[in-house]
Amino acid sequence: MKIMAKTDEFVKARVIKGYSQRELAKHSGLSHAYVSLLERSIKSVGPATAKKLSDLLGKDLEDLFKIELL
Template sequence: MSTKIKANTDAFIKARVVKGYSQRELARHSGLSHAYVSLLERAIKSVGPSTAKKLSDLLDKELEELFRIEMQPRP
């Protein structure tokens, strides 16, 4: 099995907006690209555990609120 950590889209966007960050500001604070943050918010891209933790800390939310773990069988 492979695992992917993906954003809970609505919770992630809400947390970013409540914190007062645009996608570009969140990207700048987290060291990620604006394009990557956009893809995360649409659950197109997954993140690694350390990046998920960093984003959760920046947005003052629990990791489990902002992200979900998807288990996928290997081909």
């Protein structure tokens, strides 16, 4: 399984929540660099991390991430 951020939706949710990439990284326990790579759909994310980010941003997981079954 591969979970990738939907770039536009992810960034929009972060901005609406008032977080910078660094602030989201701090609240989620991820590095700023990793959040940046997620937003650009360069890196995939695990299910637990996707859920944590969705909860922090107040959105459903399916709204922020696309799940590809391999």
